[in-house]
Amino acid sequence: MKAPSTLPRPSVEPEHLLLPVNPRFIWLTLFLAWLVNLLPWGQVGGVPDVLALVLVFWSVHEPRRVGMATAFVLGLLMDVHGSSRLGEHALSYTLLAYFAILLHRRLSWFSPWLQALQVLPVFFLAELAVFCIRGWLEGSWPGWWWAMNSVISALLWPLAGWILQAPQRRPVDPDDTRPI
Known part of the structure; x- marks a missing residue:
């Protein structure tokens, strides 16, 4: 009888389990993103809304902790900060x-x-x-350059995921006695 040949295993990086997220870390990242949005470069076109990016990330990964009520309150805070019509950012963040x-x-x-x-x-x-809504109330359309913010935010999504999930990653320590 022939001995079975050993086939080379594919070199696929295994997916690791993530630790549960600490609720304080969620609120800390939302607070820090809000502080970043308070900086004056938000008035420049082409700068993504960091708070919106972090809010969407936590709404996707922790929908029971960060939801529409949180988004609405953070939107009101951004409306007050930007002296914009009350409810613009609140509507945007809630959506x-x-x-x-x-x-x-x-x-x-x-x-x-x-x-x-x-x-x-x-x-x-x-x-x-x-x-x-701005175009309807002001009677003017700002053009399509504002759409670049959404493209830039989408391009920053993988980086945001890598940064925001960093504390949850388990260290790689293979152990033959554990099934996971």
Whole structure:
């Protein structure tokens, strides 16, 4: 009888389990993102809304802790800070959280770049709603350059995921006695 030949195993990096997220870390990242949004470079075009990006990330990954009420309150804070019409950012962030919660189960199946492709319409629709209201109330349309913010936010999605999930990653320590 011949001995079975050993086939080389494919070199696929295994997926590691993530630790549960600390609720204090969620609120700390939202607070820090809000502070980043308070910096004066938010007035410049092409700068993504960091708070919206972090809010969508936590709405996707922790929808029971960060939801539409959190988004609405953070939106009101941004409206007060920016001296804009009360409710513009609140509407935008609430729409972001709503669509992110709708997609949260679906997005977990995809790689970060494919997730970015799927959250791009979410960012776009939230900004489109705000600019339609602004255009209706002011009687002018700012052009389509505002859409670049949603593209930049979608491109930053994998980086945000890598940074925000860093504390949850388990150290790699293979052990033959544990099944997981």
